[in-house]
Amino acid sequence: MPFKKDSLYANPLGEITSFKFDDAVANVFPDMIQRSVPGYSAIISAIGLLAGRFSQPGSNCYDLGCSLGAASLAMRARITAADCRIVAIDNSEAMLERFKQNLPANSSAPPIDILCADIRDVVIERASVVVLNFTLQFVPPADRLALLERIYRGLLPGGVLILSEKLAFEDVRQQALQVEMHHHFKKMQGYSDLEISQKRSALENVLLAESFRTHRSRLVAAGFASAEIWFQYFNFASMIALK
Numbered sequence: 001m002p003f004k005k006d007s008l009y010a011n012p013l014g015e016i017t018s019f020k021f022d023d024a025v026a027n028v029f030p031d032m033i034q035r036s037v038p039g040y041s042a043i044i045s046a047i048g049l050l051a052g053r054f055s056q057p058g059s060n061c062y063d064l065g066c067s068l069g070a071a072s073l074a075m076r077a078r079i080t081a082a083d084c085r086i087v088a089i090d091n092s093e094a095m096l097e098r099f100k101q102n103l104p105a106n107s108s109a110p111p112i113d114i115l116c117a118d119i120r121d122v123v124i125e126r127a128s129v130v131v132l133n134f135t136l137q138f139v140p141p142a143d144r145l146a147l148l149e150r151i152y153r154g155l156l157p158g159g160v161l162i163l164s165e166k167l168a169f170e171d172v173r174q175q176a177l178q179v180e181m182h183h184h185f186k187k188m189q190g191y192s193d194l195e196i197s198q199k200r201s202a203l204e205n206v207l208l209a210e211s212f213r214t215h216r217s218r219l220v221a222a223g224f225a226s227a228e229i230w231f232q233y234f235n236f237a238s239m240i241a242l243k
């Protein structure tokens with residue numbers, strides 16, 4: 001199934017419906033995320049490097065909200081610890097169908113189990129690496145602490161959570177500037193003003209971004225020993241939380 005250029009918001013839409021990870025989005029997702037998230041490729045590569053560093057023999061590496069499996073594949077290419085298993089979970093059938101169809105066979109690399117489930121319901125166990133790459137922002141805020149607590153409990157000593165999110169800023173001028181610069185980034189990637197504004201409306205009340213301060217205090221409340229940003233490009237950041 002070839003992936004196409006994202007033009008979902010290119011024409012005026014009478015009514016803008018809430019953003020969903022449906023067939024239409026899954027069909028264009030690699031192009032959409034690459035042109036929408038500044039630094040996406042760098043983050044995916046680094047997830048592979050971090051999985052190489054943190055994976056422990058006989059452990060599970062989770063990709064929560066895996067979409068088409070970019071982070072799972074980056075981890076698979078870098079894990080050298082024996083008997084690891086990658087568990088990739090998403091609740092979008094449209095995404096997982098395409099992930100399975102495009103998964104290159106590699107019998108010498110860790111197996112990837114692909115599960116269709118809500119990440120708020122799955123058991124996390126014997127984990128050395130857990131990835132939430134632009135997924136927590138779509139989980140209702142009231143459910144975020146419980147999810148992070150379950151991840152923390154499922155991590156082995158020495159385990160890591162890689163949490164990438166669109167950020168919000170407490171300072172009003174910072175917030176306005178970073179959003180403006182993100183929109184400039186999207187224009188540079190070929191999106192029109194109409195595409196940018198219609199997508200923004202579709203994401204309203206669906207993608208709920210929070211500040212780094214909120215993320216860090218929640219991670220600490222969930223049990224993590226420390227949490228730091230290792231990458232940021234405007235209002236998109238990736239954090240490392242250590243057990």
Ligand SMILES: C[S@@+](CC[C@H](N)C(=O)[O-])C[C@H]1O[C@@H](n2cnc3c(N)ncnc32)[C@H](O)[C@@H]1O
Nearest residue numbers: 021065066067070090091092118119133134138
């Ligand atoms: C922005 S995409 C993630 C991109 C992907 N991690 C990557 O690195 O390419 C967010 C994904 O999270 C999934 N998702 C959102 N909420 C979820 C939930 N409660 N349970 C499972 N998957 C969820 C969506 O279906 C979507 O595929």
Ligand SMILES: O=C(O)C(=O)C[C@]1(C(=O)O)C=C[C@@H](O)C=C1
Nearest residue numbers: 032033036037134166199203207
């Ligand atoms: O396009 C935007 O403005 C975004 O916020 C980017 C974003 C994300 O951060 O997940 C939103 C939805 C799509 O899944 C791809 C990227």
